[in-house]
Amino acid sequence: MDQAKAEERVNELRERLETYGYHYYVLDDPIVPDAEYDEKLSELLELEQQFPELQSGDSPTVRIGGKPLDAFVKVQHSIPMMSLGNAFHEQDLRDFDRRARQGTGESLDYVCELKIDGLAVSLTYENGRFVRGATRGDGTTGEDITNNLKTVGSIPLRLHSAVDIEVRGEVFMPKRSFERLNEAKEQTGEAVFANPRNAAAGSLRQLDPKIAANRNLDIFTYAIGNDGEMNTETHYEAVRYMTDLGFKTNPKSSWCRDIEEVIEFVNGWVEHRNSLPYEVDGIVVKVNSLKQQETLGFTAKSPRWAIAYKFPAEEKVTRLRDIILS
Numbered sequence: 001m002d003q004a005k006a007e008e009r010v011n012e013l014r015e016r017l018e019t020y021g022y023h024y025y026v027l028d029d030p031i032v033p034d035a036e037y038d039e040k041l042s043e044l045l046e047l048e049q050q051f052p053e054l055q056s057g058d059s060p061t062v063r064i065g066g067k068p069l070d071a072f073v074k075v076q077h078s079i080p081m082m083s084l085g086n087a088f089h090e091q092d093l094r095d096f097d098r099r100a101r102q103g104t105g106e107s108l109d110y111v112c113e114l115k116i117d118g119l120a121v122s123l124t125y126e127n128g129r130f131v132r133g134a135t136r137g138d139g140t141t142g143e144d145i146t147n148n149l150k151t152v153g154s155i156p157l158r159l160h161s162a163v164d165i166e167v168r169g170e171v172f173m174p175k176r177s178f179e180r181l182n183e184a185k186e187q188t189g190e191a192v193f194a195n196p197r198n199a200a201a202g203s204l205r206q207l208d209p210k211i212a213a214n215r216n217l218d219i220f221t222y223a224i225g226n227d228g229e230m231n232t233e234t235h236y237e238a239v240r241y242m243t244d245l246g247f248k249t250n251p252k253s254s255w256c257r258d259i260e261e262v263i264e265f266v267n268g269w270v271e272h273r274n275s276l277p278y279e280v281d282g283i284v285v286k287v288n289s290l291k292q293q294e295t296l297g298f299t300a301k302s303p304r305w306a307i308a309y310k311f312p313a314e315e316k317v318t319r320l321r322d323i324i325l326s
């Protein structure tokens with residue numbers, strides 16, 4: 001096959017694999033059998049090895065993981081990645097609502113999101129292409145883990161439109177993957193991870209991206225960092241904008257007309273928190289209007305327009321097996 005033919009085939013394979021990957025990882029709705037995806041991926045890999053000048057940093061083959069790094073490079077976040085104030089009781093939520101209504105002098109509507117128990121990351125896109133991913137770090141300085149994040153299938157390598165945007169999300173390891181990983185570690189006598197959050201953090205902190213590629217990590221994006229090229233008025237619309245661009249956002253998020261509906265939503269999830277295939281440690285409540293968010297602003301550490309309701313800690317029932325083996 002000559003170079004021109006190879007280039008045509010490479011581009012066709014990339015388009016198809018990106019579409020297959022989007023349906024499989026972002027929509028959780030595969031449109032081809034895994035075998036077909038693997039077959040096309042290995043054909044693309046072969047062509048890229050045969051014609052190295054055709055290689056590209058956002059080819060689906062980067063999902064396999066490239067060369068290990070010697071160290072992680074530090075990254076300054078253009079806009080700090082804040083933490084969240086905590087609420088532990090219904091009254092804390094009512095106090096939060098009262099303060100926010102006093103701060104704006106207006107009534108407020110909210111968006112409630114499951115608080116994913118993972119690792120916060122920042123994703124930067126230029127012209128719609130994924131160019132840098134970083135850990136939150138201390139909120140101002142994180143670590144460049146771009147190559148590891150490129151192995152996460154639900155992080156788009158190219159967006160549905162060629163915009164410059166920076167988004168934030170939570171990378172997590174689904175419970176099933178966590179159990180399988182720990183079983184494998186027990187088999188080889190390695191130390192197991194205490195929980196999926198540590199497993200996700202440990203996987204992203206590997207210098208060798210091939211390790212992250214095998215850890216079945218996933219992401220939900222939940223905030224736009226820079227104001228990008230969107231002109232939305234509410235957080236709810238901003239999340240829809242991210243979804244339309246090709247990001248994975250959490251389908252359980254809900255608009256709430258007032259704090260009463262927020263409390264209803266929170267109480268509903270206290271009961272059902274274990275019914276999810278991933279760990280959540282609470283609910284994030286956000287003032288929906290971006291103008292009201294701006295009016296309320298930030299404390300040194302966290303926004304005045306958002307709060308995290310933390311679920312009561314569950315007493316960890318030690319598995320009988322652990323008692324016998326210990």
Ligand SMILES: NC(=O)c1c(N)nc(OC2CCCC2)nc1O[C@@H]1CCC[C@@H]1O
Binds near residue numbers: 113
């Ligand atoms: N873990 C989450 O699911 C989550 C979320 N759904 N939404 C936000 O909104 C940000 C935006 C402004 C301040 C917090 N943050 C989240 O997690 C934060 C990131 C850093 C500390 C918390 O884990």
